[in-house]
Amino acid sequence: MPSAFKEMMLKEITKELEGSPYAFMTHFEGLTVSDLSDFRRSTEKVAKRSLVVKHALAKKVFSELKIQEAEKFLTGSVIVTLGDKEPQVISKAIVDFSKSHEKLVLAGAVIDRKVYDQSYVKRLAGLPSRHELLTQVVVRVKSPITGLVLTLGQVLRGFVVALNEIKKKKELQPQTA
Numbered sequence: 001m002p003s004a005f006k007e008m009m010l011k012e013i014t015k016e017l018e019g020s021p022y023a024f025m026t027h028f029e030g031l032t033v034s035d036l037s038d039f040r041r042s043t044e045k046v047a048k049r050s051l052v053v054k055h056a057l058a059k060k061v062f063s064e065l066k067i068q069e070a071e072k073f074l075t076g077s078v079i080v081t082l083g084d085k086e087p088q089v090i091s092k093a094i095v096d097f098s099k100s101h102e103k104l105v106l107a108g109a110v111i112d113r114k115v116y117d118q119s120y121v122k123r124l125a126g127l128p129s130r131h132e133l134l135t136q137v138v139v140r141v142k143s144p145i146t147g148l149v150l151t152l153g154q155v156l157r158g159f160v161v162a163l164n165e166i167k168k169k170k171e172l173q174p175q176t177a
Contacts, residue, residue: 006057013053013061013080017110020048020082024094024121025073025107035101039079042097047083047090069115073107087111091125 017023024047028036040050055074062070083090091109098104108117109124116124128136 009054010057010060013051013057014064016049016051016082017061017065017080020084021112022083022087022090023070023110024081024083024090025070025109026079026081026094026098027076027105027107028079028103029076029105030103031077031101035103036079039097039101039104043081043090043093046086046093047081050079050081053078053080065113067110067113067115070108070110072115075107078107086130088124088127089129091121092129095122095125 058074059071098106106118109121
């Protein structure tokens with residue numbers, strides 16, 4: 001019979017995975033405590049939570065959630081990073097950290113109950129964030145409008161200059177009457 005502590009951990013991990021549409025698995029053989037703390041700090045701004053999980057508990061949770069394919073990522077020491085906003089931002093933070101810390105290796109991810117391998121997560125990290133995409137849309141929508149406003153402004157300035165020239169000519173002509 002499992003201990004009360006293990007039951008509590010199982011419930012906590014299950015609750016966290018159910019509440020997060022994204023879970024990224026990384027291996028961290030040989031990382032120091034300081035490096036793990038740095039990893040958590042680098043992901044805490046973009047991810048909901050990072051958990052070091054035991055294989056047996058994680059396998060039970062994945063089987064309860066009917067995501068058995070994710071068990072292939074549970075080898076060695078594993079960190080599960082959970083998120084609920086933008087998966088590409090989380091994957092980018094993990095990939096960037098793994099570039100500077102060779103002992104942290106990206107294993108894969110579970111995104112919306114589907115399992116993806118390391119190569120997919122790396123491609124995901126290369127995508128722009130939602131904020132960057134919205135900025136690009138605004139710039140592209142704004143560009144033609146700005147061009148139209150500038151063109152209309154030039155036409156209006158030309159019209160005003162022409163009126164001023166007509167006024168000057170009339171002022172220079174002698175008045176007869």
